[in-house]
Amino acid sequence: MTDQHPTARIGLVAATAAGRRHAETLAAAWPHARLVQGETVADALRTAWAGTDAVIAFLATGAVVRILAPLLGDKRTDPAVVVVDEAAQHAVALLGGHAGGANALAEQVGALLDARPVITTATDAVGLPGLDTLGWPVQGAVAAVSRAIVDGEPVQLIADADWPLPALPPNVRPSAPAPADSAADSVTADSVTADSAAADNAAVGSGAAGYRLLVTDRVVPIDDRTAVLRPPSLVAGVGASRGVPAAEVAELLHRVLAEAGLDPASLRCLASADVKADEAGIRSTADALGVPLVTWPATRLAAVDVPHPSEVVRAAVGTPSVAEAAALLGPDGRADDATLLVAKTATAMATVAVARHAPRGRLAVVGLGPGAADLRTPRAVAELRRAAVVVGLDQYLDQVRDVLRPGTRVLSSGLGAEEARARAAVAEAAAGRAVALIGSGDAGVYAMASPALEYADERIDVVGVPGVTAALAAGALLGAPLGHDHAYLSLSDLHTPWDVIERRVTAAAEGDFVTLFYNPRSRARDWQLGKALGILAAHRPPDTPVGVVRNASRPGERVHLATLATLDPAVVDMYSVVVVGSSDTRLVAGRMVTPRGYRWRS
DSSP states (O other): OOOOOTTOOEEEEESSHHHHHHHHHHHHHOTTEEEOOOSSHHHHHHHHHHHOSEEEEESOHHHHHHHHGGGOOOTTTSOEEEEEOTTSOEEEEEEOSSSSOHHHHHHHHHHHHTOEEEOOOHHHHTTOOOGGGSSSOEEESHHHHHHHHHHTOOEEEEESSOOOOOOOOTTEEESSOOOOOOOOTTOEEEESOTTHHHHHHHHHHTOSOSEEEEEOSBOOOOOTTEEEEOOSOEEEEEEEOTTOOHHHHHHHHHHHHHHHTBOGGGEEEEEEEGGGTTOHHHHHHHHHHTOOEEEEOHHHHHTSOOSSOOHHHHHHHSSSOSHHHHHHHTTTTOGGGEEEEEEEEEOSSEEEEEEEEOOOEEEEEEEOBSSOGGGSOHHHHHHHHHOSEEEEEHHHHHHHGGGSOTTOEEEEEOTTOHHHHHHHHHHHHHTTOEEEEEESBOTTSSSSHHHHHHHOOTTEEEEEEOOOOHHHHHHHHHEETTSSOEEEEEOOTTTSOHHHHHHHHHHHHHTTOEEEEESOOOSSOOSHHHHHHHHHHTTSOTTOEEEEEESTTSTTOEEEEEETTTOOGGGOOTTEEEEEOOTTOEEETTEEEOOOOOGGGO
16 A cells, blocks of 8 residues: 655645644644745645645645646656645545555544545445555556456456465456365354355356456556556566666666566566675666665575576676576575576676566464554554455454455454464465464464464565553553563463463562563463462562453453452453552552652652
8 A cells, every 4th residue: 555655745735824723733743744835825736746745735625626637647656635624624635545645644634633534536435455555566457447346347367376465355356266275174264245155156157357457577468458466576686897887787677578578567676796786877777667776795696506607707706696696586585486587698787687586475463452443553454454364363353354355354263273373374374365363462462473473484474563462451541550660471371381380470579570460360260360469479568559450442341459468369350461560569549650760750
C-alpha cells in the first residue's frame, strides 16, 4: 500500500480563519507540513501542487477541482490531494488515492482533526486490495481489471510462480488448481466470505474468464482486458571499469533484458562488488530505475559457483566473477534460490548478468493486543489485510474477522493446539503464501512467535508485528506498577517443570522485582499461585500491594486490589494477570505506584 512517507512534503492551503486553525493543527503535528501562501488562494493551491508531494486544502471541493483540473498530468506522479471542509467534519481523498497516498493521508488527517475520512476508491470501499496498492509495478488495463474484480466478473489469475499475494475474492481464479492444503489435521479452514462456495461455482459455470491478471517478470502481450503485476524477481549483477558512463551501463542492461524478454519493472535491485559501491555510473543507473544498489565483499562473490569465471577478474578485484555472482547472491545472499537467466554480457567498460530469484513465502507473526480494537496497532491491521491466509486460536480470530479481506482463508483451532497452529502457518508460508499468524497481546510474549520460528527456515520471510501486552494493559488499569524493574513469569507447568518455575520466582523475590504472573491459575492448576505468593511474601512486607486484572480491555473487565497478606487466589483465573509490587510499591489514591526514583525529586 502506498502511504505518505513521514518526511513527504505536505502543502496546507486555507482560505478562512477556521481553515487556517485546522492547518496549524496539522503543521504542529507534522514538521514536514507547511502552510502555503499566495496572492490568492488559487495561487497558493497551484504553488502547493507544484512544490509538494501532497496537498491538503481547507476549501470547497468544487473550488479545488476547478483550480487543479488544468494541472492534472499522471496519477503516478501528481501529488495527492485531500480536501477538508470548513468545520473539519470530513477529509476527502480527492486525487491520488492509491498512487499518491491520498487515501492513507485522509485517514491520518481524520485521526488528527477528528474528521471522517471519505474514500471513494472502489476497491477500498468494498474491502478489496487495489492492484496498484500491492507495492509492485502494475501495467496494462489496470482500471478495467480492477473494475471486473469489484463487479465480481471472472478474472483469470496467471502467475509464473507462487508469489505471496494478499487475499483475492473468489471471482479471481488461478489458472491451475492450488496445491492441497498442508495444514495440520487439528486446524480447520473456513473463509471470511459466507458465500465463497457459491461464488466459486458461479465463476466456474461462467466459462473462461474474460479478464486476466498476470503475475510475471516476462514481457507479454497486453490487451485491454489484461493487467500485469511485476513481481520483484530479477537481480542484475553489474561489473564495470572505473569511470564507466551511466549511459553505457543503462544501455547494456536494457538491451540484455529486452533480448531475454524480461521486463525491467521486475528488477529488485542491482548488485555488484563492494569496490564498486561508489561507482557513479552504476549508482546513477540504479537511481534512475528506482532500485537499490547492493554490494558484496569479494570473498562472498568468490564463493558462488558461476558458469563463466575469469582469472583476469580475480586478479583485478579478488573474485573470478562480479556480475554473475552478484546477480545470484541478490539482495539477501541466497544464491541457492536463484537461477541465472542471462550470462555475463559485456561492452567496453560494463558487464551485466541477470538472475531470477524464487519467490519466498511471507509469515507475519501478529500481536493483536489485549482485546480491545482500539488497542490493536495499525500495523497489525495492515498485516491482517495483506495476508491471504490467517491462522489463529478461534476466539482471537473472532476478534478480527471484520478486518479481513474477502477471500481470506482462515485456519482456526482451539486451546492446546499451539504447535499445530505454528506448523500450519509455517507450512502455508513455505508454500509461497502470505500468512498472518495471530496471538493476543504481543506474539512474542508467551504466544505464537516462539513455536512458529522454531519451524520457519530460510525459505520464509518473517515479519514481526508487536502488540500491547496483557501486562501493559493491566498495568495501565492498576496505575503505574511497572515504573521500575519488573519480571514476567508464567506459572503454567505444562511446558516448564515446577521446580524451575519455583527457582525463578525465588530469584524475582530476592531481587525485589515487581512480579507479573501470566497463566496464574486454572481449574487443574489451583495451588501454584498460592505457593508463588508465599515465596514473595518471605522477601517483602505483608502490605505489599497486589493487583489482579481480569479480561483487560475486554468485556467483563475487572480490577481487584489487595495485598500479599489479603489476596484470595480464588479471585484469579486464566483470564487474569497478577501484579505483585516490590517493597517500594505503594497505593496512591487507590492506584498502584512503583516509584521510578528520579534523582531530581530529592
